[in-house]
Amino acid sequence: MWMIMGRIILTLMIGNRQNIMMNAFIKITEPVYRITRKIMPFAKESCTPGLSIVLLIIIRLAIVLTLQPGTYK
Numbered sequence: 001m002w003m004i005m006g007r008i009i010l011t012l013m014i015g016n017r018q019n020i021m022m023n024a025f026i027k028i029t030e031p032v033y034r035i036t037r038k039i040m041p042f043a044k045e046s047c048t049p050g051l052s053i054v055l056l057i058i059i060r061l062a063i064v065l066t067l068q069p070g071t072y073k
Contacts, residue, residue: 003025004056005053007026029052032052033049
């Protein structure tokens, strides 16, 4: 999630895809973007980072709630 935010910030600040740092962020975040594009093909390219963050939060919550030991009796 933090890498996606870093890519967003670098894109706004630099915008040059030939930068070494930008290439590193692209290589790390592109698999998540690819999955987001497969799940939501109707989304525009500019919405992909935000949707990726939302999907990661939903997946995290699902894992935590599933693996959390039962506290209610």
